Amino acid sequence: MPHQSDILDLMNDYKARGEAFALATVVRTVSVTAAKAGAKAVILADGTITDGWIGGGCARGAVLKAAREALSDGQSRLVSIQPEDQLSEHQVKPGELREGVLYASNHCPSQGTMDVFVEPVLPRPSLLICGASPVAVALADLARRMGFFITVCAPAADHESFGETDRLIDGYELPAGAGERDYVVIATQGRGDSAALKAAVRVPAKYLAFVGSRKKAAALKADLEQSGTPSAQIAAIHAPAGLDIGAITPDEIAFSIVAEMIEIRRRGQRTL
Structure with a gap:
């Protein structure tokens, strides 16, 4: 033995x-x-x-x-x-x-x-966060406490905005190997929205969400369509990100996103 x-x-x-x-x-x-x-x-x-x-x-x-x-x-x-x-x-x-x-x-x-x-x-679920906005910072903190492996993709100068994370990447490009088991949230909020979303949409993620207004999301989706992104990939984007709980503050928005990711992750695991 x-x-x-x-x-x-x-x-x-x-x-x-x-x-x-x-x-x-x-x-x-x-x-x-x-x-x-x-x-x-x-x-x-x-x-x-x-x-x-x-x-x-x-x-x-x-x-x-x-x-x-x-x-x-x-x-x-x-x-x-x-x-x-x-x-x-x-x-x-x-x-x-x-x-x-x-x-x-x-x-x-x-x-x-x-x-x-x-x-x-089971491996910890992986969350890739693009951006260093207040929502991104709050999301990294809350999702890590919920058991997610946190990767932050943001300019190196913004890395100090975050508390404890598992991996930091300079820029908005997702790491090699990102795929269908990953959760991806674009929380750039005006700084590199288009570049981050175009990089993320190429990854067959389990969950892809964009933090922003419906108007901005619609404009970015139209830009993706014009650039030749398949309609199925565009339709898979959750925008606005998170469950509709009337969230306003960065912490509340982060909470709604984590709740949506947990709902997707646990779907079908509970029986009445």
């Missing part, structure tokens, strides 16, 4: 690269099982176990399925793998979820029971 430190080092590597994975930990065993309590494994989104050990084929299928689902919806799972007779005794069926426990059948001759906690470890 790999050392605990090896698993932790691997987890830190994946976190540093922003790669999602699930950590499976055996929390209880009864009778004969290949893996014992405390055994761990790191599982990627495609079901690959990159390191660790959670037992053989008796447990592997159910745990890998739970890991894929956990990475899809962001929710942890407790999987209880039991022999058929014990499932019948508890009046549960394989695949049934009851009181937070997902049950699976153990068809191996050992007929042991194993409970495995599967926890998704």
Whole structure:
């Protein structure tokens, strides 16, 4: 079995690269099982176990399925793998979820029971903020407290306006590698609006918003259309940025934008 430190080092590597994975930990065993309590494994989104050990084929299928689902919806799972007779005794069926426990059948001759906690470890959502306006500064502060990885794209002379951020870039060009998992907000507010928006619209972001009036946004969209930007990309721009809560101050506008990003991020994750 790999050392605990090896698993932790691997987890830190994946976190540093922003790669999602699930950590499976055996929390209880009864009778004969290949893996014992405390055994761990790191599982990627495609079901690959990159390191660790959670037992053989008796447990592997159910745990890998739970890991894929956990990475899809962001929710942890407790999987209880039991022999058929014990499932019948508890009046549960394989695949049934009851009181937070997902049950699976153990068809191996050992007929042991194993409970495995599967926890998704997802990268922090990335927010790219273009500009150093009061809204940009307030947004960087609030979004970071909400768990976003903050990148500020603004002239170097304006960087001192910000508090704690994760990355600072000189100018309005988005960093290489920005893509469909990123949230992008143009908060230049009169300083480089067009240049920032033209750079941002080329990125297939999860969310692209422009801070400004409807009139200004319409003018900039018309300019994008004349420059040949596809209509689908223009239509994807949230303008004005944020939920319509009647926000006026920079802090209120930043709050409305963060609320809109959270709504998009969590969409479909909650069930009634």
